[in-house]
Amino acid sequence: MTSTLGRPRHATARIRLRVVHVLTGGTTAAVWLLLPATAHAPGHPVAAAPTVSTTVPARADTVPAGATPAGTTRTAVGFGAAEQDGSAVDLALPLVVAVAAVLAAGYGYVRRTRRVRTRTTPAPAPSAPPAPGTGGTERQAREALIRADDCVRASAEELSYVAEAEGGPAREALRAAEAELAAAFAIFGRWAEGVPEDAHARRQALVGVVGRCEEAGRRLDAEAAGLDRLRGPAGGPALGVAERRFRELTARAAAAQGTVTTLRERYGVRADRYTEVTLDRLVFATARLNEARRAVDSGADREAARQLRAAESAISQAGIQIDGVDRLADRLAEATALVPAALAAAEEDLAAAREQGAAPARADEVLAAVRETPRPYDPLDALRRITGAVRRPGEARAEVLHEAARLVAEAAVDEAADYIAVRRGAVGADARTLLAAARQALAATDRRAEHDAEADVLARRALESAEADVRAHPAPYADEPGHPAGLAGAVLGGVLLGEEPDGGPPVSFGGPATRDRLRLPRLP
Structure with a gap:
């Protein structure tokens, strides 16, 4: 038969017996400690302390001069001596408090131990460790997606200046990078919608996004040098291709402006931002193509490649x-x-x-x-x-x-x-x-x-x-004097990385490790 708490009655009896034993022993110890103090309390006679005489035989060769040769009688004074009265009374109250605390702690420990051993209802499950936070991982995933997407877009832009029959390995790397990026976006999209729900699985999903983006970048990085060799120096056919496309877009830009006006009048649709960006990128491309031509004429191949790549990207965006x-x-x-x-x-x-x-x-x-x-x-x-x-x-x-x-x-x-x-x-x-x-x-x-x-x-x-x-987004370079026309738009459009006073290097074919390879050498 059990009680309403699920504990056997005989177990309760054993607990009570143990508590009685603890209380009895504690009380006896307290009385033993406090007895001398109560005996010497004011108004009570002080009994003579019992003495014990002990005769200790002494060796003749070790007895100093003037000492008793036969032996020495020592008197041991009991704990009731008058010189002990003050210290015994002073210790009384602390001892009482200490004994009471020990008894209460012992009683509580015995009760808790017995309750755990005789529990018939399941104990509460231990709380799970806190799930790892995803704040830092989410930030890494977002940054990786932006970086990989920029690399894929810039690589596609540069490949558009290569003949369809050429650049096979680079095109294959771009397709593989696009597939990895698409998978990363799909995972991140599901994560943003709350799938999966488990905290650990959500963090792993973000880790997977970062891994996919890194793989996309590695694919592009591996083919960057090969594409540079295929394209050759900027003074070769590459500059001519960019100049020809620029002239074609310049002619189409005038017609596009007329189309925008027609759309506004006929449908009430405003498409002015298309032509505004077109004009901005073409102005920027004009200056860069001129700089590239001058660099070619002076034999500065690296500067020519840097200016040409910036012009190509701006021309591509104008075409879009x-x-x-x-x-x-x-x-x-x-x-x-x-x-x-x-x-x-x-x-x-x-x-x-x-x-x-x-x-x-x-x-x-x-x-x-x-x-x-x-x-x-x-x-x-x-x-x-x-x-x-x-x-x-x-x-x-x-x-x-x-x-x-x-x-x-x-x-x-x-x-x-x-x-x-x-x-x-x-x-x-x-x-x-x-x-x-x-x-x-x-x-x-x-x-x-x-x-x-x-x-x-x-x-x-x-x-x-x-x-x-x-x-x-802040508009760097827009309000600063001395910058060439179109520089702010080129940084906003990702044509330039925007990491230097002149707008930084243009973004080239490749992943994060190679896309900025046309950066100017840093001065010591």
């Missing part, structure tokens, strides 16, 4: 912006033609859904608002509203609605990609990760409406995040 204007104009025209058909298909889809009792909320209002939108209006935004109003996950829809959703998603992804490409010196890991996820959703082979909608949302979030990064 001009291509973006032309692509946007084509998509706006296509969207304009799709709006009537998409509206009709959406209304049919909505009528069918209404018969099934599954009509999306407020779909009628959205479609009516699109029809009543005054001109000029953005047809891509109109398609986004139409397809979103009648979207029903898992339900079949008209082909024209699929086409409209795909067009909207592609436009959003390209807009975010163009923005980040020419401002990567300020864009953080979040915007890049969102862009990578948007591209992955857009590349889905099953062409489900959910994928197009997801790509559109992710791309717009990437653009918003990148714009916030650029607004928060």
